[in-house]
Structure formats: C-alpha cells, structure tokens
Amino acid sequence: MMEREEKVLDIVLESLISRCQEIKKSLISFLYRLENDYQKLDWPAFLDNFALISGQINNMMKILKNEKTPPLRNRILLPLLLAPDRDEDLATLTEGRVVAFNHEMVPDYLRTKLEPEIEAIEAKLSAKAMQINPETGSKHITSVNKIANHILELIKNIKEDWESESSQRTSIPVTSSIQDTNTILAAIYLGKGLKPVPTMVPKPGPAPGVAMGPQGPNQTGPRPPGMGKAPSAIKTNIKSASQNNPYNR
Structure with missing residues (x-):
C-alpha cells in the first residue's frame, strides 16, 4: 500500500513539475515581450498571453484537486x-x-x-x-457590479460596431479590373492594340508660285536678280503681221 502511494506521489510530482515549467516558460516569454516588444504588443495579444497563463494554472490546479492525487499537505518537507x-x-x-x-x-x-x-x-x-x-457592503458590491456591467456593455457595443464595419468593408463591390489595367499599360508603353494613323500623300501638281502655260510652266512670282525679260513670241508674230497688212497704206 505504501509503495503504491509512493508511486502515485512520484507521478503527481512529475506532472506538477512539468506544469510549473510550462508556466515558467510562458511567464518568461511574456516578460520578454513586455520589455522588448512592448511597442508592437497590442491589447488582444496581451489578453492572449494572460489567457494562456491562466489556462496553464487551471490545469495545474486540476491535478491538485484530483481525487487520485494524494493530499500534499499531509507531507512534511525537511x-x-x-x-x-x-x-x-x-x-x-x-x-x-x-x-x-x-x-x-x-x-x-x-x-x-x-x-x-x-x-x-x-x-x-x-x-x-x-x-x-453588511448593507453598506452590499451597496458597494451592487455599485461595482453596475459599473462592470456598464463597461462590458460598452465593449460589446464597440465590438458589434467594429464587426459590422468590417463586414461592410468586405462586401464593397470591385470597381477595377486587373486585365483592363494591363491592357491600358500595354497601350501606353508599348502601343499594343492601337490603330495606325493613315499618312496623307500629296497629289502631283505645279509648285507654288508657278503657272502652267501652253509651252510649259511659267514663273509668275518675282524673278531672281540678274535675269532679263524673256522675249515674247506672241508679240513678235503680231508685229510682223501688221507690217505686211495692205490696209496700212
């Protein structure tokens, strides 16, 4: 009987030691974050660390309150x-x-x-x-409970508002298309998909400042310096015809 109790006690002590080591690691990690990463530590992470430590302590207390655990208070440590x-x-x-x-x-x-x-x-x-x-104590307890319930109600309302805003943000319709954006960028930088502009070909004709005569183009604009008047064949022919006219006598 004594040997069985000793074995159970050894198992319980080993389990308690392992639970204490887990709590110790969690405390060391939490203290390290408080000292070094306090700027990045937000309130939800803070609560998560407390919840982790609280859960580990509850697990250790369950071992101590278990029916199979021998009462440690009956043991004397010398x-x-x-x-x-x-x-x-x-x-x-x-x-x-x-x-x-x-x-x-x-x-x-x-x-x-x-x-x-x-x-x-x-x-x-x-x-x-x-x-x-006792009456004063009950009044104080009622007042503290009222304040706590009011704070909880405020937190609950803020949480509901935040969740509703988050749901609305996720339901916003998409107003852009990645495919259209890529098409526009390809058209701007690479000219992809753009139609070429037709070039206007000039029709053949006289150059500016040149008039077409019966014998070829005559220059109607100002003559270059050093060039005289060209003899007119039409005037010469008319003059010779007037000399041979018999009615001039």
Missing part, C-alpha cells in the same frame, strides 16, 4: 543537510537562484505561512472589512 558552502548541483537545479542551502535560505523556501509583515497587513485589512456594515 532539510536533510544544511551547508554554508556553494552547491553547484543546487545552483544548476535552481538556475542560479539558490547557490547554497544554508540556515538563511531554509526559512524562506520551506515556510508554510506568509511572512510576519504580510500577515500583519492581511490581518489589518480583514479587520477593516469586518467593520463594514
């Missing part, structure tokens, strides 16, 4: 050896927090009650709480 010298194995096991298990460290690590100063403060607060009238 130091087998006290030494003022440094113990390397103890320092490694406690990650440097406890380097020697001496008369100064034992009362702090093996105590089952709070420190006297903390006990005095707790007793004072308990006595002050007992002096409050």
Whole structure:
C-alpha cells in the first residue's frame, strides 16, 4: 500500500513539475515581450498571453484537486543537510537562484505561512472589512457590479460596431479590373492594340508660285536678280503681221 502511494506521489510530482515549467516558460516569454516588444504588443495579444497563463494554472490546479492525487499537505518537507558552502548541483537545479542551502535560505523556501509583515497587513485589512456594515457592503458590491456591467456593455457595443464595419468593408463591390489595367499599360508603353494613323500623300501638281502655260510652266512670282525679260513670241508674230497688212497704206 505504501509503495503504491509512493508511486502515485512520484507521478503527481512529475506532472506538477512539468506544469510549473510550462508556466515558467510562458511567464518568461511574456516578460520578454513586455520589455522588448512592448511597442508592437497590442491589447488582444496581451489578453492572449494572460489567457494562456491562466489556462496553464487551471490545469495545474486540476491535478491538485484530483481525487487520485494524494493530499500534499499531509507531507512534511525537511532539510536533510544544511551547508554554508556553494552547491553547484543546487545552483544548476535552481538556475542560479539558490547557490547554497544554508540556515538563511531554509526559512524562506520551506515556510508554510506568509511572512510576519504580510500577515500583519492581511490581518489589518480583514479587520477593516469586518467593520463594514453588511448593507453598506452590499451597496458597494451592487455599485461595482453596475459599473462592470456598464463597461462590458460598452465593449460589446464597440465590438458589434467594429464587426459590422468590417463586414461592410468586405462586401464593397470591385470597381477595377486587373486585365483592363494591363491592357491600358500595354497601350501606353508599348502601343499594343492601337490603330495606325493613315499618312496623307500629296497629289502631283505645279509648285507654288508657278503657272502652267501652253509651252510649259511659267514663273509668275518675282524673278531672281540678274535675269532679263524673256522675249515674247506672241508679240513678235503680231508685229510682223501688221507690217505686211495692205490696209496700212
């Protein structure tokens, strides 16, 4: 019977140690983020870390409250050896927090009650709480619950508004087309899909400033310097015809 209880106790202790290590890792990670990544840490991430740690603590408490778990309060932990010298194995096991298990460290690590100063403060607060009238206490409780419910209602309304805005943002119709955009860019930069502009071919005809005569083009514009008047064949023919006319006599 004793051997069975010892085995169950060993299993429970191993499970508790593993749960404590998980809680420790979560706390270290959360503290590191608070010290180094506090600018990027938003409120939902903050709540997620708290929820993770709270869930791990609840799992550990379930092990302690399990019916198969032997009552640990019936166990007594006593130091087998006290030494003022440094113990390397103890320092490694406690990650440097406890380097020697001496008369100064034992009362702090093996105590089952709070420190006297903390006990005095707790007793004072308990006595002050007992002096409050039950009716006054119930009024305070009602007022605190009312404030808490009001805050929860505000948070709920803000959450609903935010979710409705998010749903509206996702339902906005698409007013652009990637295919049309690529077509426009290809037309602008590469000229793809554009029709060529027809070039106007001039019709053959006289050059500006030149008139067509019976014997070829005559220049009607200003003559270049150094060129005389060209003899007129028409005038010469008319003059010779007038000399041979018999009616001139």
